[in-house]
Amino acid sequence: KQEVTQIPAALSVPEGENLVLNCSFTDSAIYNLQWFRQDPGKGLTSLLLIQSSQREQTSGRLNASLDKSSGRSTLYIAASQPGDSATYLCAVNTDSWGKLQFGAGTQVVVTP
Amino acid sequence: SQTIHQWPATLVQPVGSPLSLECTVEGTSNPNLYWYRQAAGRGLQLLFYSVGIGQISSEVPQNLSASRPQDRQFILSSKKLLLSDSGFYLCALTRMGANLGEQYFGPGTRLTVT
Numbered sequence: 560k561q562e563v564t565q566i567p568a569a570l571s572v573p574e575g576e577n578l579v580l581n582c583s584f585t586d587s588a589i590y591n592l593q594w595f596r597q598d599p600g601k602g603l604t605s606l607l608l609i610q611s612s613q614r615e616q617t618s619g620r621l622n623a624s625l626d627k628s629s630g631r632s633t634l635y636i637a638a639s640q641p642g643d644s645a646t647y648l649c650a651v652n653t654d655s656w657g658k659l660q661f662g663a664g665t666q667v668v669v670t671p
Numbered sequence: 672s673q674t675i676h677q678w679p680a681t682l683v684q685p686v687g688s689p690l691s692l693e694c695t696v697e698g699t700s701n702p703n704l705y706w707y708r709q710a711a712g713r714g715l716q717l718l719f720y721s722v723g724i725g726q727i728s729s730e731v732p733q734n735l736s737a738s739r740p741q742d743r744q745f746i747l748s749s750k751k752l753l754l755s756d757s758g759f760y761l762c763a764l765t766r767m768g769a770n771l772g773e774q775y776f777g778p779g780t781r782l783t784v785t
Contacts, residue, residue: 593774602675602761603776648715650774656722657703657765658730659774661715 561586561653565662573670578636580665582649587627593659594623594634595648603648607634639669673698675777677762683783690735690749692780694762697743702764704745705774706737710758721745757784 562585572578582592591610595603607616607623609632615624620637636643646666650659674697684690696702706718717730719737727737734753738746745762760780765772 595776600779600781602778603763605773605775608773650715652774656720656728657772657774658705658717658720659715663714 561651561660563649563651563660563662565647565649565665567665568663569666569668571668571670572639574639574641576639578634578639578643578667578669580634580636580647580649580667582632582634582662584630584632584651584660586653587630588653589627590652590655592623592625592632592649592651594621594632595650597646597648597664606647639667641669641671643667644669673702673764673766673775675762675764675775677760677777677780679780680778681781681783683785684752685785686754687751690747690752690756690782692747692760692782694745694747694777695743696745696764699764699766700742702743702766704739705763705765706745706747707761707763707776708758709761709779715761719747752784754784757782 564583566581589611593608594606596606597603609616609625622635625632646664648664650661676695678693703722705720707715708718709715721727721739735749762777763774765774
């Protein structure tokens with residue numbers, strides 16, 4: 560059974576620092592991995608999708624890497640801002656029907 | 672681009688009462704649709720998914736059911752709510768090529784069972 564782990568569970572950084580969020584998964588047979596952002600009481604916003612054949616994806620200040628063989632993905636957020644404060648979730652798709660397995664998330668606070 | 676609507680946004684229901692949550696999508700056709708639940712202190716759990724009208728697969732045994740009466744409508748129901756049904760319910764979709772596609776989520780429905 561696929562298990563997805565996110566460490567740390569919570570993270571607080573001063574504004575301007577780079578953020579590094581980790582995601583690990585136990586079964587390397589994945590189709591893709593997706594990073595989401597969730598603000599309190601809101602739905603999930605997709606940040607980046609990495610296909611299993613890709614090593615990384617970039618969007619603006621966000622960069623996500625994928626090492627499928629070791630079961631790891633890292634989300635980097637450059638030059639963090641208070642508006643980056645949220646919970647970040649990673650999810651892996653190991654199923655042709657698109658069913659996602661989620662980690663528990665990392666709660667990020669960026670202080671001004 | 673696609674848009675997902677969920678109704679209602681919040682709901683407070685007594686134990687034993689029925690439930691109906693609605694999800695409608697715009698801007699895409701023939702999507703795969705999903706219901707997830709996010710309970711307090713727990714991660715997101717997939718409840719149901721649908722690959723087409725009338726086609727429902729259940730992931731977790733429970734007193735909930737789902738239906739897809741139209742291509743862009745997905746409904747989550749219960750005949751009698753339990754306290755453990757409280758949580759944040761999220762509808763999601765993927766477009767063609769579900770095994771490769773990005774998944775998009777709606778704004779969610781907060782359900783409190785009292």
